[in-house]
Amino acid sequence: MKRLTVALGDRSYPISIGPGLLGQPDFFQQAIKGRQIMVVTNDTVGPLYLDTLVKTLSAYQVDVVTLPDGEQYKTSEVLDDVYSALLEKCHGRDTTIVALGGGVIGDMAGFAAACYQRGIPFVQVPTTLLAQVDSSVGGKTAVNHRLGKNMIGAFYQPQSVVIDIDCLKTLPEREYRAGMAEVIKYGIIYDGEFFTWLENHLDALHALDEQTITHAIYRCCEIKAEVVAKDETEHGIRALLNLGHTFGHAIEAHQGYGNWLHGEAVATGMVMAALSAQKLGYLNDGQVERIIALIDQVGLPVKPPQAMSIDDFMTHMMRDKKVLNQQLRVILPTTIGSAIITDVLSQADIESVIGALRAR
Ligand SMILES: NC(=O)c1ccc[n+]([C@@H]2O[C@H](COP(=O)([O-])OP(=O)(O)OC[C@H]3O[C@@H](n4cnc5c(N)ncnc54)[C@H](O)[C@@H]3O)[C@@H](O)[C@H]2O)c1
Ligand SMILES: O=C(O)C(=O)C[C@@H](O)[C@H](O)[C@H](O)COP(=O)(O)O
Numbered sequence: 001m002k003r004l005t006v007a008l009g010d011r012s013y014p015i016s017i018g019p020g021l022l023g024q025p026d027f028f029q030q031a032i033k034g035r036q037i038m039v040v041t042n043d044t045v046g047p048l049y050l051d052t053l054v055k056t057l058s059a060y061q062v063d064v065v066t067l068p069d070g071e072q073y074k075t076s077e078v079l080d081d082v083y084s085a086l087l088e089k090c091h092g093r094d095t096t097i098v099a100l101g102g103g104v105i106g107d108m109a110g111f112a113a114a115c116y117q118r119g120i121p122f123v124q125v126p127t128t129l130l131a132q133v134d135s136s137v138g139g140k141t142a143v144n145h146r147l148g149k150n151m152i153g154a155f156y157q158p159q160s161v162v163i164d165i166d167c168l169k170t171l172p173e174r175e176y177r178a179g180m181a182e183v184i185k186y187g188i189i190y191d192g193e194f195f196t197w198l199e200n201h202l203d204a205l206h207a208l209d210e211q212t213i214t215h216a217i218y219r220c221c222e223i224k225a226e227v228v229a230k231d232e233t234e235h236g237i238r239a240l241l242n243l244g245h246t247f248g249h250a251i252e253a254h255q256g257y258g259n260w261l262h263g264e265a266v267a268t269g270m271v272m273a274a275l276s277a278q279k280l281g282y283l284n285d286g287q288v289e290r291i292i293a294l295i296d297q298v299g300l301p302v303k304p305p306q307a308m309s310i311d312d313f314m315t316h317m318m319r320d321k322k323v324l325n326q327q328l329r330v331i332l333p334t335t336i337g338s339a340i341i342t343d344v345l346s347q348a349d350i351e352s353v354i355g356a357l358r359a360r
């Protein structure tokens with residue numbers, strides 16, 4: 001078992017990573033103060049892991065709300081079901097919400113916890129690779145709006161993150177690949193050695209070799225914890241975690257939520273960012289090819305959707321949360337292992353990047 005801390009003063013919390021944690025009461029008891037729990041899950045993850053979790057939480061009064069599965073249900077309307085379940089069962093401010101699922105459930109349950117009775121505690125139990133390496137850590141919670149990703153939300157930190165790596169054994173292949181996009185992101189923005197390590201360990205990672213996958217999850221959480229501790233509400237370095245997301249969120253919203261998975265859209269977005277960086281002279285040809293090769297080897301898309309025009313991209317990108325004074329700002333790598341936020345990328349640059357990728 002490995003443990004990390006997200007250091008945020010009196011709101012600091014642990015991240016525990018290991019096999020079988022879902023069945024171990026200790027990891028929950030340390031974080032849960034009251035007697036009541038509301039587990040938020042979905043109709044795919046519930047049948048797989050709810051029984052184990054409820055048994056583990058047998059010292060508490062546990063209620064469950066099961067949401068429909070999918071990015072298209074990450075909405076204010078569906079979130080209302082969580083509030084209804086809490087009210088119907090008379091949950092008060094001492095209730096803890098436990099988010100059992102991937103990033104969609106974690107983001108929604110976290111936002112419900114931030115809002116219900118103006119804030120109740122919550123615990124993240126991420127069950128996808130993407131949620132284990134990224135979304136369960138750092139306190140970004142949200143739902144989508146039809147006009148933009150994660151547009152309604154709050155920064156609200158969990159009490160604890162419990163990562164049971166055994167959950168990955170039931171994860172569909174496509175979801176594993178989507179999670180790898182965020183793993184690769186950490187290598188590009190923060191740790192060139194980790195990027196090289198990924199290039200050399202793809203097979204062991206894919207086989208879910210325990211030591212290898214634990215190392216990858218640990219390193220991603222370590223980087224995220226360090227970044228979030230320095231800049232919890234994204235006024236500086238935290239924006240780097242958004243590499244590929246300005247392009248990626250545009251793809252997700254334009255294609256219809258759930259048609260491109262978040263990780264798939266971010267993968268293509270990172271390729272677009274790499275080509276943009278090459279165009280501006282930040283990355284050389286060899287670095288760009290390494291980024292594209294790793295993303296491609298994992299089986300992630302490297303080209304934007306054929307039907308998406310430059311205007312489609314710009315419409316969505318100008319609503320991105322990093323836009324400042326109506327000026328587009330994107331994250332671009334400056335080498336493999338570091339990145340910057342910049343406002344110098346023009347619409348013409350982006351158009352030429354899209355053209356170059358389509359011609360490949
Ligand atoms: N808050 C953040 O910092 C942050 C970071 C990255 C992504 N996100 C958000 O996370 C979401 C994407 O998360 P995701 O990739 O986990 O998608 P997801 O939550 O939709 O889960 C992917 C699929 O896998 C299923 N699933 C989950 N765990 C499983 C398991 N162990 N076995 C079998 N099936 C399982 C789910 O039911 C779903 O069908 C997006 O909404 C994205 O915006 C948030
Ligand atoms: O934690 C962060 O900060 C991130 O940007 C992580 C991203 O992987 C994640 O997709 C996040 O939800 C995007 O945030 P948004 O502010 O662009 O909606």
Ligand SMILES: [Zn+2]
Pocket residue numbers: 134182245262266
């Ligand atoms: Zn993301």
